[in-house]
Amino acid sequence: MSIDQSTAAKVAKLARIKVEEDALPALADEFNTILGFIEQLNEVDVEGVEPMTSVTPQRLKRRMDEVTDGNQQDKILANAPDAREGFFAVPKVVE
Secondary structure, three states: OOOOHHHHHHHHHHOOOOOOHHHHHHHHHHHHHHHHHHHHHHOOOOOOOOOOOOOOOOOOOOOOOOOOOOOOHHHHHOOOOOEEOOEEOOOOOOO
16 A cells, blocks of 8 residues: 555645645655555464563452442542532532
8 A cells, every 4th residue: 555645635634734745745655654564564473472461471460349438538638628528518500
């Protein structure tokens, strides 16, 4: 696949990027370079390769999924400009 100048201009317009007319050939070349690299990656055989989360094998830490209230209500409300009865107090905005 090859990107020409009109396609590069259309991509720039869709991305809301202002590109001068004299810069369009360079932009089209950059797009073609990127697409060439993607085509090169598509040639790699990944059959049987497991997805990785890191380059070093490690197991993700797990914890029990327990519902709690956080036990930090006092700490959180300490930063509030106005707190009443354990809740944030905010001005009334709807009449």
